[in-house]
Amino acid sequence: MSEQEFRTEKDSIGTKNVPEDVYYGVQSLRAAENFHITGLNMHPEIINSLAYIKKAAAITNCEAGLLDKKIAQAIVKACDEILGGKLHEDFIVDPIQGGAGTSLNMNANEVIANRANEILGGKKGDYSIVNPNDHVNCGQSTNDVIPTAGKMTSLRLLKNLKKELMRLHTALEKKAEEFDGVIKMGRTQLQDAVPIRLGQEFKAYSVAVLRDIRRMDKAMDEMRTLNMGGTAVGTGLNADEAYLRRIVPNLSEISDMELVQAYDLIDSTQNLDPFVAVSGAVKACAVTLSKIANDLRLMSSGPRAGFGEINLPAKQNGSSIMPGKVNPVIPEVVNQVAFNVIGNDVTITMAAEAGQLELNAFEPIIFYCLFQSIDTLGYAVQTFVDNCVTGITANETRCRYFVENSVGIITAICPYVGYQKAAEIAKEAIKTGESVKKLIIEQGILTEEQMDEILDPVQMTEPGISGKEHLTD
Structure with a gap:
């Protein structure tokens, strides 16, 4: 095996040997050595976002007469290659790094500069033609590039999450229709309450998911406001006036995203509360999904010794020792993703609060x-829809049995027999184990026909619908 060849690059710290065939440079290599934290690669979407930013900057600087046309074209071509999926392996810095993202910004600058140098006939590491700082980073700072890249990436990832959530909303709506006639026992604080239709429960889930989608839409609007052009602290130092005016419109056009420049670039550079808002919306959604998953696990529990009101699709063996056991693995993974999202939200909140001065x-x-939260929640929703929700079936007979044998239905009967008599019947039912319906009929309080009318699923579960006027004394 031949020995690896190196080129020597220099920065303000000193010189360093960089592998000859790579597109990253000395500053990227130092960062990779300094920050081996997660062992993970940079998210591909933030790499693409950086390529859009550098492409827009090159076009804008060329329009402003600050960048030679050939150099600008070479930078644009290099960026297009990145957007086409090339050179991603040369983004070597860890996602968690010191320096407010300078390592990531310089990684992009070096990769793009070295590829642009090749395009113009130069060599990697010879920055006399295209320089990472003077050309690729012209008019920019880490402090406007990185938050902009973060916002653009968030928007793209949220778009995918919303798509999956809309699929979930639709699946829940279909189940709501399918289960509309299934009467079951409603429970509050895990105790029998009053009857409800299974379809109504699934309809409520769909409404909650839709509310999360709308909440996410509102938070996403905050991601569209950028501090590009503000450079280091928002004052726009070293950014040409023409560049400052055109960078965001150009970025919007080439990325096909609706982006606007912040009214106050200093505020937009200092404060990261928009990311907290997005994380909060994602967390709220995770909480909703986890609660739904909890309900599905409870309603499917047993199947013999638990609720057993619904059946979840069997996806894998549930035990290495108990034959035939099947666990609710899909709702369980939704729960776990939600726990992680909630923890991530705490980290995001603390990190945003920890900013200082400019x-x-x-x-x-x-x-x-944030990217982890959005991605994993999207994947969780995808498997939730495909491997759980669409395959849920109802055990209608068992659901009806619980209603008819529950003391909770006494609440529906109370208006017809009075509170005192209803309480007496309830106590007797608990003591004897007999059903409320049977005791009332046996005692001649109401007829079987009257009880059937009172216990009609629609009458018991729709506000404002009552059959009392049809009953005789």
Whole structure:
């Protein structure tokens, strides 16, 4: 095996040998050595977001007469290659890093500069033609590039999450229709309450998911406001006026995203509360999904010694020792993802709060946690829909049995027999184990026909519908 060849690059710290065939440079290599934290690669979407930003900057600087046309074209071509999926392996810095994202910004600058140098006939590491700082980073700072990349990435990831949530909403709506006629016992604080239709429960789930989608839409709007052009602290130092005016419109056009420049670039550079808002919306959604998953696990529990009201699709063996056991693995994974999202939200909140003066240095951990939350929640919703919700079936007979044998139905009968008599019947039912319906009929309080009318599923579960006027004394 031949020995690996190196080129020597220099930065303000000193010189360093960089593998000859790579597109990253000395600053990227130092960062990779300094920050071996997660052992993971940078999210591909933030790499693409950086490529859009660098492409837009090159176009804008060329329009402003600040960048030679050939250099600008070479940078644009290099960026297009990244957007096409190439050169991603040369983004070597860890997602969690010190320096407010400078390592990631310089990684992008070096990769793009070295590829642009090749395009123009130069060699990797010879920055006399295209320089990472002077050309690729012209008019920019880490402090406007990185938050912009984070916002663009969040928007793209949230779009996919919303797509999966809409699928879940639709699946729950279909189940609500399918189960509309299934009467079951409603429970509060895990105790028998009053009857409810299974379809109504699933309809409520769909409404909650839709509310989460709308909440996410509102939070996403905050991701569209960028501090590009603000450079280091939002004052726009070293950014040409023409560049400052055109960078965001150009970025919007080439990325096909609706982006706007912040009214106050200093505020937009200092404060990361928009990411907290997005994380909060994602967390709220995770809480909703976890509660739904909890309900499904409870209603499917047993199947003999638990509720057994619904059946979840059997996806895998539930035990290495208990034959035939099947666990609710899909709702369980939804729960676990929700726990992780909630923890990530705490980290994001603390990181956003920890900013000082003109900059928050903790964007890397915010992005790491936020992207993970959005991605994993999207994957969880996908498997929730495909491997659980669409295959749920109802045990209608068991659901009806619980209603008819529950003391809870006494609440529906109370208006017809009075509170005192209803309480007496309830106590007797608990003491003897007899059904409320049987005791009332046996005691001649109401007829079987009257009881059937009172216990009609629609009458018991629709506000404002009552059959009392049809009953005789």
